[in-house]
Amino acid sequence: xxxxxxxxxxxxxxxxxxxxxxxxxxxxxxxxxxxxxxxxxxxxxxxxxxxxxxxxxxxxxxxxxxxxxxxxxxxxxxxxxxxxxxxxxxxxxxxxxxxxxxxxxxxxxxxxxxxxxxx
Amino acid sequence: xxxxxxxxxxxxxxxxxxxxxxxxxxxxxxxxxxxxxxxxxxxxxxxxxxxxxxxxxxxxxxxxxxxxxxxxxxxxxxxxxxxxxxxxxxxxxxxxxxxxxxxxxxxxxxxxxx
Numbered sequence: 001x002x003x004x005x006x007x008x009x010x011x012x013x014x015x016x017x018x019x020x021x022x023x024x025x026x027x028x029x030x031x032x033x034x035x036x037x038x039x040x041x042x043x044x045x046x047x048x049x050x051x052x053x054x055x056x057x058x059x060x061x062x063x064x065x066x067x068x069x070x071x072x073x074x075x076x077x078x079x080x081x082x083x084x085x086x087x088x089x090x091x092x093x094x095x096x097x098x099x100x101x102x103x104x105x106x107x108x109x110x111x112x113x114x115x116x117x118x119x
Numbered sequence: 120x121x122x123x124x125x126x127x128x129x130x131x132x133x134x135x136x137x138x139x140x141x142x143x144x145x146x147x148x149x150x151x152x153x154x155x156x157x158x159x160x161x162x163x164x165x166x167x168x169x170x171x172x173x174x175x176x177x178x179x180x181x182x183x184x185x186x187x188x189x190x191x192x193x194x195x196x197x198x199x200x201x202x203x204x205x206x207x208x209x210x211x212x213x214x215x216x217x218x219x220x221x222x223x224x225x226x227x228x229x230x231x232x233x
Binding site for chain 2: 033035037042043044045046047050052091095105106107108109110111112
């Protein structure tokens with residue numbers, strides 16, 4: 001069964017430092033997508049970054065980068081130069097291959113990691 | 120551009136009452152998803168639609184839950200009768216064919232069933 005595991009329920013980081021949030025996934029499929037979302041205390045889900053299983057380069061979006069290690073089935077999120085506004089829940093999600101009942105690219109979410117940035 | 124719109128933002132009701140949650144997806148998006156978020160179970164996909172047609176409702180917990188999408192700009196999730204264990208945040212999300220397949224989420228509806 002496809003599954004996303006985020007082993008860190010909570011993390012602390014000092015402002016301006018980098019932090020890595022772990023995500024491992026379990027799938028036997030070759031084609032899939034990996035996403036990270038941020039959920040601040042206000043509750044909305046904000047898309048951060050995407051990595052396709054066939055992408056050779058690690059994805060980057062501003063201060064966010066995704067450390068994709070396919071053989072290890074890990075897709076860790078790296079946030080550089082942490083800011084106070086980065087304090088939030090972070091969710092890793094996987095999109096199984098499209099087709100059949102997953103035509104729309106439904107996402108499977110991990111349990112999340114709560115990141116607190118200290119001034 | 121307006122994002123995904125959900126109403127109401129908060130709903131408090133008593134057990135046994137009917138609850139209707141509403142969603143307006145981003146204009147032009149072909150897919151609409153309903154999720155439920157709780158502390159115990161995390162984020163769960165309930166149902167999703169493509170071009171107004173339900174594709175996968177395997178996540179709908181039981182017959183008390185129903186969802187409709189009468190047109191491309193409106194969807195409802197109904198719970199009848201509601202129970203305290205339905206208390207959760209319900210998110211609607213939509214996506215289009217362009218992009219990387221990311222879903223855009225609404226602000227959520229926080230439902231409390233007393």
